[in-house]
Amino acid sequence: MAKRLILFLLLFLISDIYFYQAVVTLFSGSSIPIFYWFVDVLIIVSIVSIIFLRQRISDIQRIASILITAMLLVFIPKLFSFPILFIEDIGRLFRGFPARSVYVSEIVVFIAVAIFLAIVFGLTRGRHLYRVRKEILYFSDLPEAFDGFTITQLSDIHSGSLSNIRGVQKGIDLANAQNSDLLLFTGDLVNNMASEMDPWIDTFTALKAPYGKYSVLGNHDYGDYIKWNNASSKEANLKRLKEIHREMGFNLLLNETVTLQKQGQRIALIGVENWGKGGFHQFGNLTQATEDIPIDSFKILMSHDPSHWDAVTVDHEKHVHLTLAGHTHGMQFGIEVFGFKWSPIQYFYKQWAGLYQRDGKFLYVNRGFGFHGLKGRVGVWPEITVLTLKRSDSATA
Known part of the structure; x- marks a missing residue:
């Protein structure tokens, strides 16, 4: 169980870093990259708080459910985007690591948004x-x-x-x-x-x-x-x-x-x-x-x-x-x-x-x-x- 948790955390971290690069490529100079990290930090702080305050929160299961949903919405779209950016990095390796392609970053963000919307559908209509x-x-x-x-x-x-x-x-x-x-x-x-x-x-x-x-x-x-x-x-x-x-x-x-x-x-x-x-x-x-x-x-x-x-x-x-x-x-x-x-x-x-x-x-x-x-x-x-x-x-x- 511990090994699986470590693997999950590593996947989360790697996917996060890679997807952030696509965000910066498309939205550099805007406030979107700042909002990106704000959401991540908010989720992580919330999870840590739940762990340490679990004895004092009466409605722990409801709050945990909200956090699970948030993690799914944030993590899964990034995870599916990671292989594309990784393959791009292999090509960049042989070209002296030029700037990321805007075109590839657009594809990655498009896929992430599509997966995000599919998850939203499942969380709303998929229940029944x-x-x-x-x-x-x-x-x-x-x-x-x-x-x-x-x-x-x-x-x-x-x-x-x-x-x-x-x-x-x-x-x-x-x-x-x-x-x-x-x-x-x-x-x-x-x-x-x-x-x-x-x-x-x-x-x-x-x-x-x-x-x-x-x-x-x-x-x-x-x-x-x-x-x-x-x-x-x-x-x-x-x-x-x-x-x-x-x-x-x-x-x-x-x-x-x-x-x-x-x-x-x-x-x-x-x-x-x-x-x-x-x-x-x-x-x-x-x-x-x-x-x-x-x-x-x-x-x-x-x-x-x-x-x-x-x-x-x-x-x-x-x-x-x-x-x-x-x-x-x-x-x-x-x-x-x-x-x-x-x-x-x-x-x-x-x-x-x-x-x-x-x-x-x-x-x-x-x-x-x-x-x-x-x-x-x-x-x-x-x-x-x-x-x-x-x-x-x-x-x-």
Whole structure:
């Protein structure tokens, strides 16, 4: 983690210095270069202040979110400009380092402005630019009655960040329009407090699925990221959050399994509490949740953090056919075009968005319905997942 932070700071510094050269080339003699450094210093001082005053600022998460947004708007356009200026420097090296080309500097500033505007779009309209992502998964041992069974997965609602009623309703309507058999929610209903969900209970109660709605807890649902007056207040918050799941019609699974039946055949739906690497709580207990399940049953697991799949699920004694997770949000920033996907989150999580397969077992990581930290999404849009289960023999029928 420390090495990655140092790398980030070096990239920030180098990109800053290079982009400043383009600014000076185009705007020398004006006040723009002074404003340039003023913004940089303001952001750096603000971050340092947050670090040292974190014990005395009650609304630290809101302020940190603003700073993250500012860093994104300032840093990313400069980072994309850096390679162009660096290539120009290679040419200048063999020409005795003449003055920078005004033409190249104009290109650099144009690209930076375009990227800046794209980020602004993501921070405003991208919050509710929902995308339906569909996958068909084939299994040789899927019970015949469940051939063609559909699942809609939502994850990471983070209701404490939501404010646009029409935008959220668009996502609810889109989820219901998929007409899936089953609806599963894989954790992080709130940012910190159960009360964040109060204005949205009726909205999310409208989600429908004929075979039911099931859910699990995510790391934010335990209330670990704010200070409580006492332990009982924190416990009461979690109790209230569990009640809200029931009020919305969700069956909250806490290291347990339910059986779904169709035409006399069954599949096992497992839900574990949050289990994550890197300092996150490991309350999830897959062994406990599956102790009464026949070893040859078809199993679907809801587990909020995808790191649980690699660390526990793949090598577990009981074969879990399909695991559904969330948690990463795709970092709410990245590039996904024509099958290519990239996000800084991939340097922290091996499985961070979309479908993964190993040893005949599938993992799907949902990019999240809501947002947290960064007040929007850039390139990694909010997701509604639709998975269709098929018997492998039906692929050749």
